Amino acid sequence: MPEKGKFEREFLRAALSLASKAEVDHLLFISDDPIDSQDLRGRRCRRKLIYAVTSEKLADLLSRRKNRALVIPSYDYSRTERVKVALVSALSQEAFKEGDVVLCLTGRVGQPVDTLMQIRIGGSLEDRVAIEGVKLGDQFNSQVVDALIQLALQIGQEGFEGHPIGTIITLGDHTNVLEKSHQLTINPFQGLSEAERNVLDPRMREAIKNFSVLDGAFVIREDGVVLAAGRFLAGADESNAKIPLGLGARHAAAAQISSSTDCIALVVSQSSGAVRVFKTGEIVLELHQTARRI
Numbered sequence: 001m002p003e004k005g006k007f008e009r010e011f012l013r014a015a016l017s018l019a020s021k022a023e024v025d026h027l028l029f030i031s032d033d034p035i036d037s038q039d040l041r042g043r044r045c046r047r048k049l050i051y052a053v054t055s056e057k058l059a060d061l062l063s064r065r066k067n068r069a070l071v072i073p074s075y076d077y078s079r080t081e082r083v084k085v086a087l088v089s090a091l092s093q094e095a096f097k098e099g100d101v102v103l104c105l106t107g108r109v110g111q112p113v114d115t116l117m118q119i120r121i122g123g124s125l126e127d128r129v130a131i132e133g134v135k136l137g138d139q140f141n142s143q144v145v146d147a148l149i150q151l152a153l154q155i156g157q158e159g160f161e162g163h164p165i166g167t168i169i170t171l172g173d174h175t176n177v178l179e180k181s182h183q184l185t186i187n188p189f190q191g192l193s194e195a196e197r198n199v200l201d202p203r204m205r206e207a208i209k210n211f212s213v214l215d216g217a218f219v220i221r222e223d224g225v226v227l228a229a230g231r232f233l234a235g236a237d238e239s240n241a242k243i244p245l246g247l248g249a250r251h252a253a254a255a256q257i258s259s260s261t262d263c264i265a266l267v268v269s270q271s272s273g274a275v276r277v278f279k280t281g282e283i284v285l286e287l288h289q290t291a292r293r294i
Contacts, residue, residue, distance in 0.1 A: 156273030166270030
């Protein structure tokens, strides 16, 4: 991390002063360079601070120091995308509630923080940040949703063996989704125990990344158990599906299945690596990549 200059230090202190005001509920600090304890000494914002870091080891260290910390992917997103990804993770872990005012401090990976954003949870954000879309319903496990969004971002960034890939992941209402789809190929998850098939297990997420090269969709139960891969989504009612111009068959299938069932559908775009979440036939969350590793 480059050493902070005088202006960067003054910018951080000004942001901390704002975060200390009574009108602010949380300070989301999106950086792998934690705030110096001297800068936090005596400030009210210390109790409001939540770190979003890219390292499990750093998150554990911050937690041992009595700080709240969550982990986000390490990819070099734009500043706005980094804020969105961190907000999704924080919301899925119920760190914020409706109406909370959050100050977000961020910058590019490996650089000092240089951007301050004020966000009211439940309000609207510029650049199509659909934070409301993260509130998907009580039937969905927030940890499962967060794990799948982070997994989709990784697939979009990394592809498979240097090649870009796209995929669909459905979550919830699995009985109806299975009824409205059919198997394109052998289901690679058949015969495994439920404990071995849960997306909360990092090994299963790695398996999903590898099987993303298969045609068709993944079908996942509300609690995170993977039921099938390689499903062709068919028979959905298109009447409520709203697909922006320029999006192809994969997005149309996700919109249609989420319109005709109570599932949500995550789509990784093969062309751009963008991740979109569909619910009731509409896009409720959209995350774009700035630079892919492929």
